[in-house]
Amino acid sequence: MNALFAPAIALISAAEAHADPVTLVVLHLALILVAAKIGGEAATRVGQPAVLGELLAGVALGNVGFFGAGGLEAMKTDPALDMLSRLGVLVLLFEVGLESTVREMLRVGPSALLVAVLGVAAPFALGWGVGVLLVPAAGPYVHAFLGAALSATSVGITARVLQDLGRSQTPEARIILGAAVIDDVLGLVILAVVSGVIAAAGQGGALSAWSVGAIVGKATLFLAGSLAIGVALSPPVFRLGARLRTRGVLLAMGLAFCFFLSWLAGAVGLAPIVGAFAAGLILEDVHYREFVDRGEHGLEELVKPIGAFLVPIFFVLMGMRTDLRSFGDPKVLGLAAALTLAAILGKQLCAAGVLGPGLDRLTVGIGMVPRGEVGLIFASIGLSLQLEGRPLLAPATYSAIVMVVLVTTLVTPPALRWSLGRRLARHH
Amino acid sequence: MNALFAPAIALISAAEAHADPVTLVVLHLALILVAAKIGGEAATRVGQPAVLGELLAGVALGNVGFFGAGGLEAMKTDPALDMLSRLGVLVLLFEVGLESTVREMLRVGPSALLVAVLGVAAPFALGWGVGVLLVPAAGPYVHAFLGAALSATSVGITARVLQDLGRSQTPEARIILGAAVIDDVLGLVILAVVSGVIAAAGQGGALSAWSVGAIVGKATLFLAGSLAIGVALSPPVFRLGARLRTRGVLLAMGLAFCFFLSWLAGAVGLAPIVGAFAAGLILEDVHYREFVDRGEHGLEELVKPIGAFLVPIFFVLMGMRTDLRSFGDPKVLGLAAALTLAAILGKQLCAAGVLGPGLDRLTVGIGMVPRGEVGLIFASIGLSLQLEGRPLLAPATYSAIVMVVLVTTLVTPPALRWSLGRRLARHH
Numbered sequence: 001m002n003a004l005f006a007p008a009i010a011l012i013s014a015a016e017a018h019a020d021p022v023t024l025v026v027l028h029l030a031l032i033l034v035a036a037k038i039g040g041e042a043a044t045r046v047g048q049p050a051v052l053g054e055l056l057a058g059v060a061l062g063n064v065g066f067f068g069a070g071g072l073e074a075m076k077t078d079p080a081l082d083m084l085s086r087l088g089v090l091v092l093l094f095e096v097g098l099e100s101t102v103r104e105m106l107r108v109g110p111s112a113l114l115v116a117v118l119g120v121a122a123p124f125a126l127g128w129g130v131g132v133l134l135v136p137a138a139g140p141y142v143h144a145f146l147g148a149a150l151s152a153t154s155v156g157i158t159a160r161v162l163q164d165l166g167r168s169q170t171p172e173a174r175i176i177l178g179a180a181v182i183d184d185v186l187g188l189v190i191l192a193v194v195s196g197v198i199a200a201a202g203q204g205g206a207l208s209a210w211s212v213g214a215i216v217g218k219a220t221l222f223l224a225g226s227l228a229i230g231v232a233l234s235p236p237v238f239r240l241g242a243r244l245r246t247r248g249v250l251l252a253m254g255l256a257f258c259f260f261l262s263w264l265a266g267a268v269g270l271a272p273i274v275g276a277f278a279a280g281l282i283l284e285d286v287h288y289r290e291f292v293d294r295g296e297h298g299l300e301e302l303v304k305p306i307g308a309f310l311v312p313i314f315f316v317l318m319g320m321r322t323d324l325r326s327f328g329d330p331k332v333l334g335l336a337a338a339l340t341l342a343a344i345l346g347k348q349l350c351a352a353g354v355l356g357p358g359l360d361r362l363t364v365g366i367g368m369v370p371r372g373e374v375g376l377i378f379a380s381i382g383l384s385l386q387l388e389g390r391p392l393l394a395p396a397t398y399s400a401i402v403m404v405v406l407v408t409t410l411v412t413p414p415a416l417r418w419s420l421g422r423r424l425a426r427h428h
Numbered sequence: 429m430n431a432l433f434a435p436a437i438a439l440i441s442a443a444e445a446h447a448d449p450v451t452l453v454v455l456h457l458a459l460i461l462v463a464a465k466i467g468g469e470a471a472t473r474v475g476q477p478a479v480l481g482e483l484l485a486g487v488a489l490g491n492v493g494f495f496g497a498g499g500l501e502a503m504k505t506d507p508a509l510d511m512l513s514r515l516g517v518l519v520l521l522f523e524v525g526l527e528s529t530v531r532e533m534l535r536v537g538p539s540a541l542l543v544a545v546l547g548v549a550a551p552f553a554l555g556w557g558v559g560v561l562l563v564p565a566a567g568p569y570v571h572a573f574l575g576a577a578l579s580a581t582s583v584g585i586t587a588r589v590l591q592d593l594g595r596s597q598t599p600e601a602r603i604i605l606g607a608a609v610i611d612d613v614l615g616l617v618i619l620a621v622v623s624g625v626i627a628a629a630g631q632g633g634a635l636s637a638w639s640v641g642a643i644v645g646k647a648t649l650f651l652a653g654s655l656a657i658g659v660a661l662s663p664p665v666f667r668l669g670a671r672l673r674t675r676g677v678l679l680a681m682g683l684a685f686c687f688f689l690s691w692l693a694g695a696v697g698l699a700p701i702v703g704a705f706a707a708g709l710i711l712e713d714v715h716y717r718e719f720v721d722r723g724e725h726g727l728e729e730l731v732k733p734i735g736a737f738l739v740p741i742f743f744v745l746m747g748m749r750t751d752l753r754s755f756g757d758p759k760v761l762g763l764a765a766a767l768t769l770a771a772i773l774g775k776q777l778c779a780a781g782v783l784g785p786g787l788d789r790l791t792v793g794i795g796m797v798p799r800g801e802v803g804l805i806f807a808s809i810g811l812s813l814q815l816e817g818r819p820l821l822a823p824a825t826y827s828a829i830v831m832v833v834l835v836t837t838l839v840t841p842p843a844l845r846w847s848l849g850r851r852l853a854r855h856h
C-alpha cells in the first residue's frame with residue numbers, strides 16, 4: 001500500500017523510482033537475519049557464543065568487495081539500518097537489565113565503581129605510554145588522545161556473550177555491567193577534558209572546569225534520580241496499567257519506559273543505553289505480576305522476540321563496518337599491536353578493584369576489554385579534531401585505533417567463554 | 429555506547445550536539461506507544477476496535493498545534509518513524525497472512541477477484557461522475573484522476589479491525605484481504621494509465637500499452653510464482669532450519685522470508701505488503717512443527733510482540749498526518765462529501781461480487797471502504813503531476829481527496845464492528 005504506485009510513477013519519472021524506501025531496507029534486513037543465523041550457528045557448533053558468529057558474518061558481508069565480489073557498501077551507512085541497530089542495542093541492554101534488580105546491582109556497587117575507575121585510569125596511562133614510546137613526534141595531545149581512546153568500554157559485546165552463555169545473573173556479570181555504566185560517565189568526562197584541552201589549544205581558548213563538573217553532576221543525578229523515582233513509581237503505574245482492557249499493555253508500557261529513560265539519559269548527556277539498562281533494572285517481575293497472573297506472558301518473554309529481530313542487526317552491522325584492509329599496513333600493525341596489548345592489560349588491572357572473596361577477577365577483566373563502537377566514536381572524533389590546521393590524528397594512528405577496537409571486540413567472546421568455562425570446571 | 433560522547437562533543441561544537449539520532453526517536457516512540465494504548469483503551473471501553481483509538485490518538489497528537497499547544501510537527505516527517513511504521517504495516521500483513529493458508533485463500537479466489545474488479549470499477553465511475561458534476565471546469569484529466577483516487581483500497585485498517593475483533597479467519601475476511609491484494613494490482617494499472625495519459629498529454633508523448641501490460645504480467649507472475657514456489661520450498665527449508673542449534677532460528681527465518689518476499693514484491697512493482705501477506709499465507713504451522721515440538725513458541729506467537737511494538741506506530745502516525753484544518757473550508761467540504769459518498773457507495777456495489785450463499789456481503793463492502801495512505805499517495809501524486817505548466821490538482825481538490833481518505837478510514841472501524849456484530853446477533 002505504502003507507495004503502492006511507485007513503479008507506476010517510475011513510468012513517468014525515473015527519479016521517483018525508489019519511492020518506497022522500505023523495499024531495499026527489507027532486503028538488507030533479510031540478508032542480515034540470514035547471515036546472523038548462519039554465523040551464529042557456525043560459532044555455536046565450534047562452542048563459541050553466537051555473537052562472535054554474527055560479528056564475523058558481518059565482517060564477511062562487509063568485505064566481500066575486498067574478496068573480489070560485488071560489495072554491499074550502501075548497507076554500512078544506510079540510516080534506516082543504523083537506526084534499527086541503535087534500537088537493537090537499547091533492547092539488548094533493556095533485556096540484560098531486566099535480568100537483574102536495583103538491589104542486586106547496589107550490592108556490587110563498590111566493586112563496580114572501583115573496577116570502573118581502575119579500568120579507565122590504567123588503559124589511559126598505558127595508552128599514553130605507548131604513544132610516548134612509539135609516536136614520540138606526534139606530541140602530548142595525540143598521546144593523551146590515545147590514552148583516552150583506550151579508556152572506553154563497550155558493554156554490548158560482553159552483555160551478549162553473558163546472555164548467550166546464560167551467565168547474566170552472576171555477581172561477576174553485575175560488576176562488569178555496573179562498571180561499564182560508570183565507565184560511560186567517566187569516559188564522557190575524559191573525552192570532554194581531552195578534546196576540550198585540544199580544542200582550546202588549537203583556538204587559544206580555555207576549557208571551563210565548570211562544564212566538566214556539570215557533566216559529572218548531571219550524570220550522577222540521572223542515575224540516582226531515575227533509579228530512586230523509578231523504583232518508587234513503577235509499581236503503582238504498572239498496577240494501573242494492569243486494569244486496562246486493551247491488549248499488549250504490558251509490552252507497550254515496558255518499551256515506553258525503556259525508551260523514555262533512554263531519551264532522558266541522552267538528554268542529560270549520557271549514552272542512551274545507560275537509560276535502557278536502568279529501565280531494565282527498575283522493572284521487576286513483581287511489578288507486572290497481575291498481567292502474568294491472568295495468563296499473559298511476562299515482560300522478558302515479550303521483549304525477547306523484539307531483541308531476536310533487532311539485536312543481530314547491531315552486531316552484523318558492527319562487523320560489516322570493519323575494514324579488513326587496515327590489516328595490510330605493517331606500520332599500522334606495530335602501533336596497533338602495542339595499543340591492543342595496552343588496552344587488554346589495562347583492563348586486566350581493573351580486576352584488582354573487585355572486592356570480596358570468591359569472585360572471578362579474570363572474567364571481570366576480560367569482560368571490560370571490548371571497545372566496540374565507543375572506540376570507533378573516539379577514533380572518528382580524533383579525525384575531526386583540528387590542531388594547527390591539521391587533523392589531530394594521522395591516518396595511520398586512526399587505523400591503529402580502529403584495529404584495537406576490532407581485535408578487542410573479536411577476542412572477547414572466545415576469551416570470556418574460556419574464562420567462564422575454566423571457572424565452571426573448577427567448581428564441579 | 430553509541431555516540432556516548434555526543435554531549436562532550438557539544439562542548440566543542442554545538443552543531444554536533446545531536447550526534448546520537450536515536451535519542452529523539454526513542455522519545456517519540458515512547459510517546460506513540462503511550463498514546464496508542466490510551467487511545468486503544470478508550471476505544472475498547474466504548475466497544476470499538478482498538479485501532480480506531482490509535483488513529484484518533486494520532487489525530488489528537490498531530491493537531492495539538494491546531495488546538496493551541498506546541499505541536500509535534502517533526503514526528504510527521506521523521507524518516508526513522510516513517511521507516512518503523514512501514515515495517516509495522518509489513519509485520520501486520522504478515523501476521524494476518526499467517527492466520528490463513530494458500531488453500532483457504534484459493535477457495536475464495538473467484539469471489540475476491542470479482543469483488544476487486546467491481547470495487548475498482550464502481551468507485552472509478554462514481555468519482556469521475558462527481559468530478560463532472562461538481563468541478564466541470566477542471567477538465568477530463570482531473571475527473572479521471574478523481575475516479576482513480578477513489579478506486580484505491582487500503583487493507584491495513586480492515587486487517588487490524590478484523591484482528592482486533594478476532595474475525596480474521598472468516599470467509600468474508602479472506603474475500604476482503606484477497607480482493608485488497610488484487611486491488612493493489614488493479615490500482616497500480618489504473619494509476620499507471622491515468623498518470624501516463626496525463627503526463628503524455630502534458631509533454632506531447634504517448635503512453636505505451638506495452639508498459640501497462642508489463643505491469644500486469646509481472647504482478648501476476650509474482651503472485652502465482654511466489655505462492656507456488658513458496659509452498660513447495662518452505663517445508664524442506666524450515667525442516668533444515670529446525671536442525672540448527674543456535675537460538676531464535678524460527679523467528680529469524682520467518683522474518684527473513686517475510687522481508688524477502690516484501691522486497692521481491694516491491695522489485696517487480698507491487699506494494700511490499702503484498703509480499704508480506706503472501707509470505708504469511710505460505711507459512712503454515714506444519715512447516716515449523718519441529719520447532720514447536722521441542723518446546724519453542726510458534727511463529728505467530730513470536731511475531732506478535734514485534735507487531736505489538738511496530739504496528740501502533742503505523743496507525744498513530746497515520747492519524748498524526750491528518751490535518752484537521754482542511755475541515756474548515758466549506759468549498760472543500762462539499763466536494764469532499766460528494767466524493768466520500770461516491771467512495772463508500774462504490775465499494776458497496778462491489779459486494780455484489782461475493783459468490784456463494786450465506787456470506788455477509790455488507791461486511792465485505794464495508795471492509796473495502798478505507799482508502800488510508802493509498803489514497804494519500806494518489807493525492808500527492810496528483811499534486812506532483814503537471815498539466816500545461818500547473819499542478820493537475822487545485823489545492824481544494826487535493827484537500828477534498830485527503831478528507832475522503834480521512835473519513836473512510838475513521839468510519840470503517842465502527843462500521844465494520846457494527847456489521848460483524850449484527851451478523852453475530854442474527855446467528856445466535
